Amino acid sequence: MNYVIIGNSAAAVGCIEGIRRFDKENPITVVSDEKYHTYSRPLISYLLYGKTDEERMKYRPDSFYKDNNVNTVLGKKAVSINKEEKEVVLEDNTKIKYDRLLVATGSRPFVPPMEGLDKVKKKFTFMTLDDAKGLESAISSKSNVLVIGAGLIGLKCVEGILDKVKSVTVVDLAERILPSILDEKGSALVQRHIEEKGVKFILGTSAAKLTANSAELKNGEKVDFDVLVVAVGVRPNKELIKDAGGEVRKGIVTNEFCKTSLPHVYAAGDCTESYDTVTGENRILALLPNAYMQGETAGYHMTGSEKPYDKAIAMNAIGFFGYHVITAGSYDGEEIVTEDGENYKKLVVKDNLLKGYIMIGDVARAGIYTKLIREKIPLDSIDFELIKEKPQLMAFSRADREQQLGGAH
């Protein structure tokens, strides 16, 4: 049995650890177009921020591949899957045979067509370690940086570079920041906090035209810059599966065992769609925990162990300059809001279930809320008044608590 994994990030590591839980013997080969030991992509902003370094941002220890009997083929891109021959073809035409294959190819930055973009010399996206290194070498304390995109990637980039440059301006077509995870009130609170650190936001507009060192915005403003970062979104790398005839929609389509429509081929991570158990929709949940757990599920199934992954939900933990945000689920339902200017909490309730929440500032014990969403715990089975006040196990019945705290889970 030959296991082959295309990709070397969270989903790939999840798959390796999933396989090795049941199969300690058969060889695993990891193929990646990046040359690095597995590292955490979400940590690239912390690398620039100075909170980690290349050594510490390794996602697993140096001995990981050896400990898990993994062969690595790094710095080579997989260009196609031959499903008849059961082999992966690399860019140098090397072929790697598989019995079970995981496609964990992630996503790539989306750069929209912008007039004059080709004239900009120092332009970056912000996704990989090489992106971060390139950006770091391009900025100095004299740099004026323009970031296009006020989403998670753009704003973490801002946090990473703010202290290293002269100014940062963020432009986004949306009227508010982080619209994918926050409501209006939450967006305003986080924006205020980031603005207080010296970042300028220009929202509700976009770049009409770029020159080498300036952007003309559609609202008529002009922003001068030395360095441009484009972080407007990502696109899943689904082509390997699509070209081999596998089913894709927005992302690669998989079942509850993370199997694609191609025989013996699995997919996990940001290149796939997940079944969102809160909304009942198939959607891309580009989140590291989701990638890991999909990869692990695929790994289990490759060895013949059937453990479905059916509890995927949208969830995010993110912070900017020490101000923390935790969100989960969907915001469609009755809202219960508590706020005091600095801390903000919104619970969203529908059909006797907690469907989603936003916590900003005070995020203590948020996971108890996440559990209510993920496990679909009927709210009439707990003391909802206590749960509204704060996440606490006191809200559960004594019998339930004994079960929760009395065993290993």
Add this chain to the structure above:
Amino acid sequence: MKRIYVNEQWCLGCHLCEYNCAFANTNSENKCRENDMAKALKNKVINPRIRIEEKDDIHFAVSCRHCEDPLCVKGCIAGALSIVDGVINIDQDKCVGCYTCILSCPYGAIMPADSGSVIQKCELCTKNSCGEPACVKGCPNNAIVFEER
């Protein structure tokens, strides 16, 4: 594996476990020596890894369950949480304080460390000089126990 379990009906809500935890994990050289506790903790706001929940006549302690299928470890974006001989271990040197583990833990048993820039959690006193969990050792009523189940 031995874990910490709670006998809720015997918990007095005395909060000694919180003090013993905070003391065991101070940087004092004389960890676990009771006579130094006052010196180490007097007039300090403690940040223990075990926490008492209480309401009316119900009290109980909550700390990491050291899950066999831990959502915090699977979700850690930095690879800073790992399972070491069954104990869920935090490498604070790798942690970047994103709080994905706080988002994930169904028990609410992970919290920011004093610095606010990394997290802390119960590691069953494996990284201090107590030998066995200080909360259990100091519990006057067997309301928290350390045993195989």
